[in-house]
Amino acid sequence: MNMAEHLHQALVGLLAVGGAFFCLVAALGVVRLPDALTRMHASSKAGALGCGMVLVAVALFFPGIDVLARAIAAILFLLLSTPVAAHMIGRAIYASEPPDSVIAPYDELRGSADDPAVRMRQAHAKGAEKHAAQPPSAKIRTGDVT
Amino acid sequence: MSGEISPFLSWCLVLALIMLFMAFALTVLRVLRGPTKGDRIVAIDLFGVLAVAFIALFTLYQSRIVFLDAAIALALVAFFGTVAYARLMEKQAAEKLAPTREAENEHG
Missing domain, CATH: 1.10.287 (Helix Hairpins)
Structure with a gap:
């Protein structure tokens, strides 16, 4: 070599x-x-x-x-x-x-649109809306009963 | 290069492999001990990166190119595993956290 x-x-x-x-x-x-x-x-x-x-x-x-x-x-x-x-x-x-909170006093993610918990809540809300919109007949019927 | 390896390079490779095995041992220690799920995911992710580095070193040690393909494939699979586990953990934690965070927002 x-x-x-x-x-x-x-x-x-x-x-x-x-x-x-x-x-x-x-x-x-x-x-x-x-x-x-x-x-x-x-x-x-x-x-x-x-x-x-x-x-x-x-x-x-x-x-x-x-x-x-x-x-x-x-x-x-x-x-x-x-x-x-x-x-x-x-x-x-x-x-x-x-x-x-002592190490990180400013937490801008908390409560903002990108917060994992907020995202999860929005996803749940959207899912519930879709779920409620799907059977309209059932919804009307429950309204009649009450 | 199928030619001979100089003594310095073979010494370096042995040293690098020893250091890498120490790193593997420390990472496994963190996987076993990690107090939270996040610590374990971090350690498993690092384990994948270390495995890629080990395969690359093994390619040098054996002077065979074929092992490099395994390194690329392993990097891909380790990344997907980490992302899947992290997403699962985020979803579970956010589901647990959502009601309390909602109450907090209504107060403030």
Whole structure:
């Protein structure tokens, strides 16, 4: 092996170790941070960065455009899906246990149109309307009886 | 590259795999211990990302390209699983919360 190949493999190795390091940081954050929202924050950012670095190492190690294309597709997909998943998890955590008012004094989501509870209520109201509109004869009959 | 792997790279790969296994252990710890359902979903999501990283590292370790397809497929499936679980949890929690939030709005 000549010098260039050694340098190339050293770069790949450093990227792989760096990626694994950030994955470890994400896992440490998930274990050590105090509540579910901060844990979500740690896992989504550091996890995506670590996984992306390992995929970049794979793309650099193998020659050829096919591996490059696959690695770039995987990285793009990761960068698209991780924030969406984190957002959904954040909404779910917010719906189940609203954040501490001391840590987050301003809560503009609470009671707004995007609040999970408000959305659920509106969906219920719409469902009830539809349900009531479906059998009109039954409605009239109950009105007659009372 | 089917050629030889330099000692530095193989050392790096072993180190990276050890770090990744430590990350797996910590994530499983959070799945088992997580006080709320949200903590468990977060940990399962991270587990999926770590699995993708592990498969990518394994591709390097074995010098075989075929495993990379498995990594892409796993990323897709893990994302769908996380979204489905999060939606279910949000729906259940909002259903439980809706009556109290309604009373609150009528007061204020």
